[in-house]
Amino acid sequence: MKTFKMISLQIIDGEDLHDIELKDGLIINREDDRNRWLLEAFMKPTYTDVFEQAMNNDKELLIQVVITKKENDPAPFRTKVLKLSEINGSISVLLEGYLNKTKNDYAELLLQHLLDQGMTGDQLLEIFKLNMITKPKLPATKKIEN
Incomplete structure (x- = not known):
């Protein structure tokens, strides 16, 4: 244990x-x-x-x-x-x-969340960098796809 x-x-x-x-x-x-x-x-x-x-x-x-x-x-x-x-x-x-058994890579979850919000380009990069430091809460439940 x-x-x-x-x-x-x-x-x-x-x-x-x-x-x-x-x-x-x-x-x-x-x-x-x-x-x-x-x-x-x-x-x-x-x-x-x-x-x-x-x-x-x-x-x-x-x-x-x-x-x-x-x-x-x-x-x-x-x-x-x-x-x-x-x-x-x-x-x-x-x-x-x-x-x-989930895909629990915070960076991927965060990036997908930001893309889903329609962010692109420099705005996406800046918010992604900031959020990788502040770690906003995201459900870690993205299923693994086979």
């Missing part, structure tokens, strides 16, 4: 991202024959309803997390909530999931 620090967590809803403000987080690659990951996120109770509803309905949550350093590209996961616990006025959410 390998353990990593979870820097950020977002729920993916189509093209929308919902930031979950973390107090702390941990992600474990179980390195088992089923390629499962465990994710534990410690947060304000503000988000209890979202995770409780997903758990009670056995609903899969698509999420993306940044691991280890904020500069890293987000990693997309398909997860289910295993457990919710209240701890000293905060909640701990335990998720189990699978790393999505």
Whole structure:
């Protein structure tokens, strides 16, 4: 098993991202024959309803997390909530999931996003360079095409 620090967590809803403000987080690659990951996120109770509803309905949550350093590209996961616990006025959410097989190259996702907005030429180059530094949030869910 390998353990990593979870820097950020977002729920993916189509093209929308919902930031979950973390107090702390941990992600474990179980390195088992089923390629499962465990994710534990410690947060304000503000988000209890979202995770409780997903758990009670056995609903899969698509999420993306940044691991280890904020500069890293987000990693997309398909997860289910295993457990919710209240701890000293905060909640701990335990998720189990699978790393999505996606094209997760931030530069390509960003470039495609800018092209989709109709940018070209010098404007495209300047905004691309700026955004590679500021890293605006984009869903890391572009499917690999075979």
